[in-house]
C-alpha cells in the first residue's frame with residue numbers, strides 16, 4: 001500500500017544523473033563510518049533517492065523523476081519555499097543551485113503513521129467505504145513526526161542549511177510562512193481537496209515564480225477544454241489521498257484566476273488520438289508549469 005501511495009508521484013524514472021551528480025558534490029559527512037550511515041539509512045522508509053556521498057544513495061520509493069535544470073527557474077541568490085518537501089530532495093537541490101534561503105514545509109508525510117493509516121485504508125477497501133481523511137490529523141497523527149527522519153538525516157549528512165517548517169500550508173497564515181521568490185509546488189496539487197484555494201494560497205506565498213508539477217489529464221477529442229478530473233476513491237495510483245487532476249488548460253486558467261500573470265508550460269500533455277465511435281478516456285500524465293506573478 002505504501003508503495004502505491006508513493007507511486008502517486010510516478011513519472012518514468014529517467015534522468016537520474018543530473019541530480020545525483022549535483023548532490024554528490026556535498027562534502028560534509030558527520031558519519032565517518034559508512035557502515036553506521038548505511039545502518040541509519042536502512043532504518044528509514046524513504047520517499048526520495050538522495051545521494052548522501054560516500055556511495056550512499058537513499059532507497060527512495062518515489063518513481064517521480066526530479067525536475068531537471070531546464071524545468072526549473074534560476075535560484076541563485078533567491079529564497080525558495082518547497083511545499084510538500086518530504087525527504088527534502090528538491091530543497092537540497094535548490095540549495096545546491098545557489099538559493100540563499102530554502103524552507104522545506106511539510107505536514108502529512110512527516111506526521112501521519114502510514115502503517116496505521118494504510119491498514120485502515122485496506123479495511124475501507126474491503127468494506128467498500130470511503131476513508132475519513134480527517135483521521136490523518138487525529139487517530140493517525142504521531143507528534144514525534146516519524147516521517148521527518150529522512151529529511152533530518154539527509155540534512156545532517158549533507159551539512160545543509162535548509163530550514164524545516166511543520167504544518168499544513170492551507171491552514172497556516174501567510175505571515176507565518178512568509179513570501180518567497182520561488183515556490184516549489186511539486187506533486188502536491190492533486191492531494192488537495194480544494195485545488196483552487198490551494199493555488200490561491202501558493203500565489204500569496206510567491207514573490208516571483210511558482211513551479212507547479214502535478215498529475216494531470218488530457219482527453220482525446222477534448223483538447224483545449226477546461227477539464228478537472230475528480231478521483232472519488234483510489235482510482236489514481238491506488239491512493240485515497242488523490243482528488244483532482246486538471247487539464248493543462250484548466251490549470252493555466254486557474255492560475256490566472258488566482259492572480260498569476262504569465263504562465264509558461266514547461267512539460268505539457270502527450271499527443272493523444274481520439275478513436276472514432278469510442279468513448280474518450282482521459283490519459284494521465286505529469287504536467288509542469290511556471291507561474292509568474
Ligand SMILES: C[S@@+](CC[C@H](N)C(=O)[O-])C[C@H]1O[C@@H](n2cnc3c(N)ncnc32)[C@H](O)[C@@H]1O
Pocket residue numbers: 008009062064083084085086090105106107108109110167168169170185186187188191
Ligand atoms: C507526492 S508527495 C511529493 C513530495 C515532493 N514534493 C516531490 O515532488 O517528490 C506530496 C507531499 O505533499 C505533502 N502535502 C500534502 N498536503 C500538504 C499540505 N496541505 N501541507 C503541507 N504539505 C502537504 C505530503 O505530506 C507529501 O510530502
